[in-house]
Amino acid sequence: CFSPGRRHGQSWADPSLPNRCFSPGRQYGQPPAAASPSEPLLLSRPAARPATGGRITFRTAASLQAGGTASHGRTPLFRRHSHDGTSVVAFGVVRIRATIMQTPTRDVVDVRDVVITVDDGLIVSIDDSATHTTDIDVQLPSDHVLIPGLIDLHIHAPQWPQLGTGYDLPLERWLFEYTFPLEASFADTDHARKVWDDMVPSLLANGTTTAVYYSSIHVDATTALAETCIHHGQRAWVGRVAMDHPTGTPETYRDPDAATALERTRVSIDALRALDDPRELITPTITPRFIPACSDELLRALGELATETGLPVQTHCSEDDWEHQHVLERYGTTDTTALDEYGLLDTRAILAHAGHLTDDDLTVLAHRAGGIAHCPLSNIYFGNAVFPAARALSAGLDVGLGTDIAGGPSSSLLAQIPASINAARMLEEGVDPALPAGVRGRPASRIDTVTAFWMATVGGATVLDAPLGLLEPGRRFDAVAVDTSEIAPNFAALGPPESEIRFERVARLASRRNVTAVWVDGQLVHDTPNSSKNAPT
Numbered sequence: 001c002f003s004p005g006r007r008h009g010q011s012w013a014d015p016s017l018p019n020r021c022f023s024p025g026r027q028y029g030q031p032p033a034a035a036s037p038s039e040p041l042l043l044s045r046p047a048a049r050p051a052t053g054g055r056i057t058f059r060t061a062a063s064l065q066a067g068g069t070a071s072h073g074r075t076p077l078f079r080r081h082s083h084d085g086t087s088v089v090a091f092g093v094v095r096i097r098a099t100i101m102q103t104p105t106r107d108v109v110d111v112r113d114v115v116i117t118v119d120d121g122l123i124v125s126i127d128d129s130a131t132h133t134t135d136i137d138v139q140l141p142s143d144h145v146l147i148p149g150l151i152d153l154h155i156h157a158p159q160w161p162q163l164g165t166g167y168d169l170p171l172e173r174w175l176f177e178y179t180f181p182l183e184a185s186f187a188d189t190d191h192a193r194k195v196w197d198d199m200v201p202s203l204l205a206n207g208t209t210t211a212v213y214y215s216s217i218h219v220d221a222t223t224a225l226a227e228t229c230i231h232h233g234q235r236a237w238v239g240r241v242a243m244d245h246p247t248g249t250p251e252t253y254r255d256p257d258a259a260t261a262l263e264r265t266r267v268s269i270d271a272l273r274a275l276d277d278p279r280e281l282i283t284p285t286i287t288p289r290f291i292p293a294c295s296d297e298l299l300r301a302l303g304e305l306a307t308e309t310g311l312p313v314q315t316h317c318s319e320d321d322w323e324h325q326h327v328l329e330r331y332g333t334t335d336t337t338a339l340d341e342y343g344l345l346d347t348r349a350i351l352a353h354a355g356h357l358t359d360d361d362l363t364v365l366a367h368r369a370g371g372i373a374h375c376p377l378s379n380i381y382f383g384n385a386v387f388p389a390a391r392a393l394s395a396g397l398d399v400g401l402g403t404d405i406a407g408g409p410s411s412s413l414l415a416q417i418p419a420s421i422n423a424a425r426m427l428e429e430g431v432d433p434a435l436p437a438g439v440r441g442r443p444a445s446r447i448d449t450v451t452a453f454w455m456a457t458v459g460g461a462t463v464l465d466a467p468l469g470l471l472e473p474g475r476r477f478d479a480v481a482v483d484t485s486e487i488a489p490n491f492a493a494l495g496p497p498e499s500e501i502r503f504e505r506v507a508r509l510a511s512r513r514n515v516t517a518v519w520v521d522g523q524l525v526h527d528t529p530n531s532s533k534n535a536p537t
Contacts, residue, residue, distance in 0.1 A: 056481055056517055056527070057139045094118045094522065096138040097129055098146035098481070100471050101503055103454040106393070111145075111499040118477040121279065121522035125473055143485040145506060148469050149209025149235075149478030149520065150413040151460025153373035154314075154352045154402025157225055158183045158192070158216045160199040163406040171320050171382045171407075176250060179406075183216045183241075184253040192221035196228035204234055204526045206412045207480040207515045210460065210468060212237040212314060212350055212373070212402070214287055217255060219264055223271045226282045230275060233525035235478065237350070237464065239287030239314055240268035242302060248292040248326075258297035265305065279521045283312065288344065290316035291335060292326045303343025312348040312370070312464070315339065318356035321384045336361035345370070348465055352402060353378070354392075355385040362395040371398030371463035374455065376419040378404035386427040389420060389455070390445050400460030401452075417452045418508045449507040481517040482510050 096116045104110055115132035117125045140146055159179060166178045186192045203211060211229070213236055215222035222240040229236040242265050244255040255261035265286065272284040286309075288294045288302050306313050317335045318324045324335065331338045336357065339345050349370035357365070365371075374387050392399055401416040402408075410416070424447045430440025461469030468478055484502065487509045518526035 056141065056144065058137065092120055094137045095132065095135060096140070096146070096479075097132065097136045098138075098140035098144065099142070100126075101145040101147050101482075101506060102471055103450050103458065104470060104472070105458075106451045106454045109450055109500070109503050111503060116146075116471060116477070118522045121476055123471060123473050123475050123477050126471065140481055143483060144516065145482050145484060145502070146471070147207075147480050147482055147506070148457040148471055149480055149518070150207045150456050151210040151212075151400055151464070151469060152203070152208045152403050152413045153212045153350055153400045153460050153463060154375055155203075155211050155213050155405045156183075156407070157196065157199060157213045157405075158186045158221070159406035160195055160411075163411060164409045165406075167381045167409065170322065172322050174382070180250050180253045184250075186216035186218050186221040189218070189220040189224055192216070192218070193224050193228065196225050200228050200232045200234050201526070203411060204232060204518050204520075205515060206414065206512050207482075207518055208234070208413050209478040209480065209518060209520045209525075210235040210237075210464070210466075212285070212464075213239065214289070214314065215240050217241050217243060217253065217264070219268045219271060222268050223275070226272050226275055226277075230277050230279075230281055233279075233281070233520045233523050235281045235468075235520055237283045237285045237312065237314070238272060239285035240265055241287050241289050242298060243289040243293035244295050244298050245293050246295075248294070254293075255298075258295050258301055261298050262301045262305065265302065269309065269311065279523070281521065285350075286311050286313045288313070288315045290319065290323060291330070291338060292323055299338075299342040299344065303346065306347045307343055310347055312350060313344050314350040314373075315344065315352070317351035317354045317372075318361070319353040320355070320382050324356040334358060334361055336364050340364060340368070348463075350463060352404065353383055353387065355379055355383040355387045357388075357392070362392060362397065366396035369465065371400065371459075373402035373404075373463070374399050374416075374420060375402040375404035375408055376416055376423040377410055378402075378408035379423065381409075382407050386423045386445075388427060388442070388445060389424055389451075390447050393447075393451070398459065398462045399455055400463045401456045412512055413456055414510050414512070417449070417456050420452045420455065421447060421449060421508070449504050453503075453507045477519055477522045479519045480515055482506060483514050483516045484510075487514060 096118065098116070099113050100110065102110045113129040114126050115129050115136065116123060159182065162178060162182055166174060169177060211234060213225060215225050215238060217240065219240060222238060226236065226238045229238070242255060242261040243249045244258055244261045255264060269284040272282055275282060286302055286306050288299055291299065302313070316323065317339065327333070327335045327338055339349070345368045347369065349368065350373055351370065352373045353375055354372045372392060374389055376387070379385065379387055389399055401413055401420060403411055403413060403416060405411055424445050428441045428443065428445035432440060458469040461467070467475040471479060484506060487505050516528045517524060
């Protein structure tokens with residue numbers, strides 16, 4: 001359901017687009033009511049709903065044999081086995097009853113009891129749950145919320161084995177002493193497959209429904225990464241890393257020259273496009289690692305390739321003092337200007353980190369497609385600065401969140417939500433008590449939970465220009481079920497909290513242990529042992 005004719009910024013529910021299913025009413029980016037300028041708008045509170053024993057209930061094979069197929073008149077789309085051995089069935093059309101929790105804009109919180117109708121992965125309608133009391137295929141219990149799938153804009157897939165280790169060195173030494181030798185080992189495709197088969201399901205269990213991956217320089221390992229994503233059902237932007245600079249890369253891990261790097265990139269793109277990918281989960285992505293690792297010739301060639309193919313580009317931009325200074329000395333200008341001159345910002349660019357952007361950089365990027373992958377935890381270790389998220393958003397940039405595995409010590413995008421809030425607060429308040437309070441920080445830098453949650457969902461979708469990030473008609477059904485019963489303070493023990501409080505606790509405190517089920521493109525791709533018991537719906 002991606003529409004090639006859709007203009008940048010045009011609603012996914014626009015009726016002028018071909019093959020687009022939508023329901024009349026609020027469109028993407030348009031709140032249903034005016035938001036207060038001083039606080040987020042809560043659209044509505046969830047109505048009371050019977051508890052279901054703390055378990056997500058599915059229409060199962062047993063219920064189908066008892067008449068489910070006849071009553072629905074639908075043919076099963078796929079069947080998979082849950083942890084307790086029951087056979088969970090989804091249909092071409094599926095109805096899910098749940099309390100949704102999402103942020104359509106940076107000042108709107110949407111918490112409602114609804115029934116979502118999904119047709120082959122596309123959300124076709126969202127109705128008040130009071131109007132649908134029967135014919136439900138999946139029902140979330142009252143202590144769960146359903147949030148949009150989380151979008152991780154920056155992952156170095158071959159760094160998965162080193163996650164959480166080696167943060168004792170600055171970026172340049174970290175790359176040469178730890179990371180490049182590790183990535184070189186992915187010349188062994190069997191080794192690569194083992195890593196991918198561990199990584200992808202783990203990220204899905206975190207609620208990461210969409211991942212933007214840097215692979216290694218190896219074509220076969222990159223193809224295997226995309227195949228693994230298809231196999232496990234994760235949506236992914238995947239790019240073979242191109243890097244050929246004789247001093248910015250080790251001799252044992254680089255493309256031998258720009259021409260070879262370009263040819264390998266073309267071969268990799270063709271291989272990804274040729275995969276059996278019926279749900280169109282994979283987007284090939286042109287991936288110059290960053291300017292210090294690429295020759296001028298390679299940067300120019302990849303910019304021309306991006307223009308030729310229209311494919312998105314991912315790279316690092318003004319990441320830390322060393323990288324930023326390298327570009328200034330090499331070109332006499334910033335990363336943004338250099339990338340722009342090479343044509344690498346002409347299509348959709350996903351720029352990682354960007355903690356050292358200038359005002360001029362912000363102006364340039366605000367007029368380009370794509371946006372920033374803000375990696376708050378990684379920036380603590382390698383960024384030498386805090387990314388000014390509030391300033392970038394105010395300047396009109398699109399901003400999402402990234403883990404930067406393994407530059408960041410957590411693989412969870414949920415962890416990046418409070419991390420981005422904390423980083424922005426520290427930027428505003430300052431960190432050096434030796435400075436006077438009035439000059440210690442940077443005013444107007446804080447962001448709230450609504451903005452941070454928005455970056456993890458809608459913001460990431462906007463950077464990718466994909467119909468994701470929000471549960472509304474016209475978008476794909478990527479969603480995560482979150483069990484709120486074990487988020488302290490205990491909701492059940494203390495009574496149901498106000499929806500505003502419930503949202504803030506989910507945004508700040510939810511983690512992998514609270515994720516009970518994950519859907520990508522309407523397919524159930526992860527569920528915990530307690531989420532799919534054979535209970536009637």
